[in-house]
Amino acid sequence: MDIIVLSDRAWADEVAARWADRLAVNVDLRMCCPTGQTPVPLYTAMATLCDLGIADFGAATIVLLDEYLGLEPGASGRCDEMLRRHLVDRLRPAPAAVRTIGVGSLGPTDPDLEVEAAAIEAELVARPLDLALLGVGGNGHVGMNEPGSAPDSPTRIVELAASTRLAAASYGAEPVPTHGVTIGLRALLAAAEVWILATGSTKADVVAAIVDGPTTVEMPASLFRDHTNCTLFVDTAAWARRPPT
Ligand code: PGA
Numbered sequence: 001m002d003i004i005v006l007s008d009r010a011w012a013d014e015v016a017a018r019w020a021d022r023l024a025v026n027v028d029l030r031m032c033c034p035t036g037q038t039p040v041p042l043y044t045a046m047a048t049l050c051d052l053g054i055a056d057f058g059a060a061t062i063v064l065l066d067e068y069l070g071l072e073p074g075a076s077g078r079c080d081e082m083l084r085r086h087l088v089d090r091l092r093p094a095p096a097a098v099r100t101i102g103v104g105s106l107g108p109t110d111p112d113l114e115v116e117a118a119a120i121e122a123e124l125v126a127r128p129l130d131l132a133l134l135g136v137g138g139n140g141h142v143g144m145n146e147p148g149s150a151p152d153s154p155t156r157i158v159e160l161a162a163s164t165r166l167a168a169a170s171y172g173a174e175p176v177p178t179h180g181v182t183i184g185l186r187a188l189l190a191a192a193e194v195w196i197l198a199t200g201s202t203k204a205d206v207v208a209a210i211v212d213g214p215t216t217v218e219m220p221a222s223l224f225r226d227h228t229n230c231t232l233f234v235d236t237a238a239w240a241r242r243p244p245t
Contacts, residue, residue, distance in 0.1 A: 005234050154187070
């Protein structure tokens with residue numbers, strides 16, 4: 001795992017510039033994108049690069065990383081709505097395709113959702129992601145692959161950890177979801193390139209665990225240490241608890 005430590009002021013612009021470079025080299029880049037707080041400044045920086053003509057998603061595909069279940073279509077706390085507000089609606093030109101999941105879902109027992117998750121998994125096996133952008137939860141989850149998720153776990157319906165439910169509530173997810181659907185670790189670990197994003201002092205402990213702790217399913221983000229092309233982009237606050245070398 002490569003590690004790039006940036007000042008909090010430079011973090012978003014630097015990651016956005018590298019993302020624009022990937023799009024320039026691979027115009028039909030197919031990437032998954034997370035929601036939550038961490039990527040918001042990155043998405044703002046990326047929208048600016050699009051406005052300046054430096055980045056172009058016109059041939060690219062964005063795949064939503066995960067989604068809460070039990071929220072009405074259009075609810076502002078849904079992941080697809082957050083992604084739309086913070087990124088997709090701000091990109092000019094618009095991305096060639098945006099793949100979401102579970103828009104009409106009735107909840108975790110909806111059989112149609114299982115079919116949809118299996119279809120996305122099959123697509124990701126047939127054509128792995130070029131780039132997986134991932135946030136990391138305070139408990140080490142990536143997407144909604146909570147601690148205990150197997151490295152070969154598929155795209156699937158999952159029960160959310162208590163801390164993930166709290167985070168969902170803080171994003172305005174109403175009713176607070178108990179379950180979600182997430183791209184699984186298998187497809188994320190199969191991506192050609194992975195970027196893990198972590199900023200702020202609240203991520204300092206989990207970053208130290210990812211970098212210095214054991215590689216374990218109890219800390220799903222740590223599994224990416226074995227990925228051949230994974231970069232952890234942190235700011236200085238998120239890097240603060242790392243023991244000096
Ligand atoms: P955050 O969430 O960016 O809001 O901290 C990250 C995550 O849970 O993946």
